[in-house]
Amino acid sequence: MRSSRALSLLTATILSSPAALQAASITPIPILPGKAACTVAGVSGEGRVVAGTATDRNGLSGQAFRWTATDGATSLGLLPGGSTSVARAISRDGTTIVGEATSTAAAVIGGTEAFRHRDGVMTGLHTPIFMDQAFAVNADGSLVVDSNSSLRWTPAAGVEQNVVPYACYGVSDDGSVVVGRSSGFVAQRWTPAGGVVNLPVPGPGSSVANAVSGDGTVAVGNRNNIACYWNAGDGFVSIGTPGVISTALAVNHDGGVIVGRANIGTGGATVAFVWTPKGGMQNLATLLLSQGVDLSAWLYKGQPSLVEATGISADGRYVIGNGTKQGFLVDLQSAPALSALEQWRQAAFGSPGNSGAGADTADPDHDGLPNLLEYALGTSPTQAALTPPLSTRFTAGHLTLGFSRVADPALTYTVQAATSLAPPDWTPIWSSTGAANTAGPVEVSDPATPSGTPVRFLRLSVQY
Structure with missing residues (x-):
């Protein structure tokens, strides 16, 4: 039997951005x-x-x-x-x-x-x-x-x-x-x-x-x-x-x-x-x-x-x-x-705007994580992470993805699974948004078993 392999990926999707704020x-x-x-x-x-x-x-x-x-x-x-x-x-x-x-x-x-x-x-x-x-x-x-x-x-x-x-x-x-x-x-x-x-x-x-x-x-x-x-x-x-x-x-x-x-x-x-x-x-x-x-x-x-x-x-x-x-x-x-994300930008970059170093797609600490993911995972956007923000392990024979979640109802966290990346066939296996977004560690187990799918990929997608 081929050994089971797992790959964890992160993606960020920005659905909307707040309009520029004017002076009060x-x-x-x-x-x-x-x-x-x-x-x-x-x-x-x-x-x-x-x-x-x-x-x-x-x-x-x-x-x-x-x-x-x-x-x-x-x-x-x-x-x-x-x-x-x-x-x-x-x-x-x-x-x-x-x-x-x-x-x-x-x-x-x-x-x-x-x-x-x-x-x-x-x-x-x-x-x-x-x-x-x-x-x-x-x-x-x-x-x-x-x-x-x-x-x-x-x-x-x-x-x-x-x-x-x-x-x-x-x-x-x-x-x-x-x-x-x-x-x-x-x-x-x-x-x-x-x-x-x-x-x-x-x-x-x-x-x-x-x-x-x-x-x-x-x-x-x-x-x-x-x-x-x-x-x-x-x-x-x-x-x-x-x-x-x-x-x-x-x-x-x-x-x-x-x-x-x-x-x-x-x-x-x-x-x-x-x-x-x-x-x-x-x-x-x-x-x-x-x-x-x-x-x-x-x-x-x-x-x-x-x-x-x-x-x-x-x-x-x-x-x-x-x-x-x-x-x-x-x-x-x-x-x-200010939304929770805007407050986070204000604290981290001195401005709530989705621009410059504070833009959702920017990566000012060059650790491979854009700001939106840094926010969603509770990591620092200005200090490169020393450990990966995702972890994987087997739980009762199922591949399990672990990460940290913040309590922002405007975010949508989705864990997706695929058996191939060429071409990818991502399928959602778990999602969290709204009031379900409580702060703290999260673990999501893949319903597929290693024996049935010897090669398996998991990824976390975050949408705002």
Whole structure:
């Protein structure tokens, strides 16, 4: 009998390449005269109106404001007898800003009074029940909810209690979904039909829903200090890294883009993030730098300091957030979230583009593996491999091919077999793509037996 022979080959097929990326932009939100800093908390649906608060250098003496590129930052004024105010949210149509302020009425209880600012007038919400803090508002400003007493306000009924979650942090556009948490720190969701229900959290621990998509289908927040989202189909899905503190603070209209803060910066620093199903969780500053955005004005101790992302426009184009001293508005229209492959190129070559040394077909370390295969096999594109990326052995009488796989659903791994290379007769015997692409070692056994096929060739093909 002839001895069995095996040959392992690698091929790479590039099905598509992302379009060249263009520069995004970042706009600082100006600080009101006489103040030392500002933070922003909400942005209108089209991304043109921002609500925020200007403070002194100690973060006190707050003054709520409204900002547009045309009018700049404009103070919202004060409630009667009050001296400070804080903006918490803005309606999607940009007409209504809510928050809390000191006032004559609030002085009686030694706290603050919720306000609703519309048409240039700030109105306290205290009839027939006193609301001390307004934290979220629906699209047209007709529903306001608070963050600690199960209160909601509507024009018809005024302030009502025990209708919504104990602490309310987000409202859908039409007001039919309110999210937040219970007094025991369990994420909750309210609808007219179902009332207040705890979201089904897997396992023990705390959870909170900080926001809800405009269409009401996706709630975002954190579970055990890990950013997550929830919807009826998937339940709770973590989007952060286990063991790394993170929380989701806002989500766009259809739930496809999530923003917040996470300890993923240099040395574990807290930074703003943007998450998409394609790109995963990305440091907002890193994303902007990859698009050529100048962040020199946002440096703190030598590092870009975009600390948190607190709001997002309905289409996901505009993101607002805060640096160490003032708020910002980012335009991501021309800066789509980087794919996992683009992030890999950025880390390895300093650019996410499929060109030059970082091109999928380039082989800068001259080890015979083009970059796409280096990426797919988890090897270095700049340091030649000392050992072959593929291995072969016999397992229970079958030729077995071994290799390492990365967790990128956009890749398709295919193992093919042939009995001849002249001409080749490659036949697929195994394939992996999508959610099946889990990271780690993979072994694929050829179903053919050596006795039946004395000469056998195997190869791994990777497509993107």
